Amino acid sequence: xxxxxxxxxxxxxxxxxxxxxxxxxxxxxxxxxxxxxxxxxxxxxxxxxxxxxxxxxxxxxxxxxxxxxxxxxxxxxxxxxxxxxxxxxxxxxxxxxxxxxxxxxxxxxxxxxxxxxxxxxxxxxxxxxxxxxxxxxxxxxxxxxxxxxxxxxxxxxxxxxxxxxxxxxxxxxxxxxxxxxxxxxxxxxxxxxxxxxxxxxxxxxxxxxxxxxxxxxxxxxxxxxxxxxxxxxxxxxxxxxxxxxxxxxxxxxxxxxxxxxxxxxxxxxxxxxxxxxxxxxxxxxxxxxxxxxxxx
Ligand code: 5RP
Numbered sequence: 490x491x492x493x494x495x496x497x498x499x500x501x502x503x504x505x506x507x508x509x510x511x512x513x514x515x516x517x518x519x520x521x522x523x524x525x526x527x528x529x530x531x532x533x534x535x536x537x538x539x540x541x542x543x544x545x546x547x548x549x550x551x552x553x554x555x556x557x558x559x560x561x562x563x564x565x566x567x568x569x570x571x572x573x574x575x576x577x578x579x580x581x582x583x584x585x586x587x588x589x590x591x592x593x594x595x596x597x598x599x600x601x602x603x604x605x606x607x608x609x610x611x612x613x614x615x616x617x618x619x620x621x622x623x624x625x626x627x628x629x630x631x632x633x634x635x636x637x638x639x640x641x642x643x644x645x646x647x648x649x650x651x652x653x654x655x656x657x658x659x660x661x662x663x664x665x666x667x668x669x670x671x672x673x674x675x676x677x678x679x680x681x682x683x684x685x686x687x688x689x690x691x692x693x694x695x696x697x698x699x700x701x702x703x704x705x706x707x708x709x710x711x712x713x714x715x716x717x718x719x720x721x722x723x724x725x726x727x728x729x730x731x732x733x734x735x736x737x738x739x740x741x742x743x744x745x746x747x748x749x750x751x752x753x754x755x756x757x758x759x760x761x762x763x764x765x766x767x768x769x770x771x772x773x774x775x776x777x778x779x780x781x782x783x784x785x
Contacts, residue, residue: 514538515529515530515533516709517689522656525657528658529658529689532658534572537763538710540573540738541573541738541755542571542575542592542712542739543568543571543573543755544715544740544742545575545576545742546576546577546580547742547743548577549577550599550603551603552602555747556746557746560576560580561583563746564576564580564585564746565585565589567751568586568591569590570759571591573594573625574591575628575742576594577595578595578596581593581622593622593624594626594628594660595619595628596614597613597616597648598611598612598648600613607666608635608636608638608641608664610630610637610641611640611644612647616651616657620655625658626658626659626690627657627659628662629641629648629660630664631662631664631679631682633679634679642682645661646687653687658689659688659690661690662691663683663691663693665679665694671694671696672698673703676693676694676700677699677707680707681706681707685708690709690712690737692713692740693713693714694713695714695727700731704734704736710737711735711736711737712736712737712738712740713731713736714739714740715739715741716743716744718748719744721775722768724758726768728741728758728761728762729768729771739758749779752778753774753778753779757771757775758771
């Protein structure tokens, strides 16, 4: 019970000042509940509306990946440079310090390993566990055009419904089968389906032609997937083109942790995403940060 003594009567109501209304920088989020918007704001930097998400959930289907042999050694030191981390609950609980301040996107689908058909996934985590570890979103693979397309959509919608109940957003990830073409037509189809079925965030690959239409046609933020390891300048160029075409940032794994200097690459990617630095300048940043790290 507040101490009543010295309690002064309220009198400053500023009747000439309209009530606060929060224009929303996050596409498609203005009608979401406060908790959902708060969690999205822990993933997408409110200043830029973009994210540098560090993906290291690869183990959920391919076991130990080059550069992820020891997540506690390879990844934990990079967490401070990431706006958000994308990982499995197993990697989180065993290898990431609970004091980590980055946003958290938990891998919530799984099933086949790389030895089988990757589209044969199910949901792989209860939403209650995402709540338990303070996740800011859960991630689910969606195999539009894949053998188990409908089941992957069902995985998505199950998590979306559970996410609404818990106030946790869902990141739908377009999984492009080997037989499918990563062009604007396919990516536009897949990202729109994911958004229409309720995901609050979409992750998809970049395409040289028409990516701006893929982004514009998707009513929620599109985050560019890093994909296979490229030379650093190529990865920075791809990230720059993607954000300049409207992507709400990047979710990179191999292009960070398989880089010659992951910390320097995080610095360079952040400069491209949040400061709109040209790729060539960001690459120079990468090189000088690499030299600094080596000499340290
Ligand atoms: C597959 C995934 C992976 O789990 C991972 O996130 C991919 O990261 P990257 O391609 O940047 O190494 O989402 O679609």
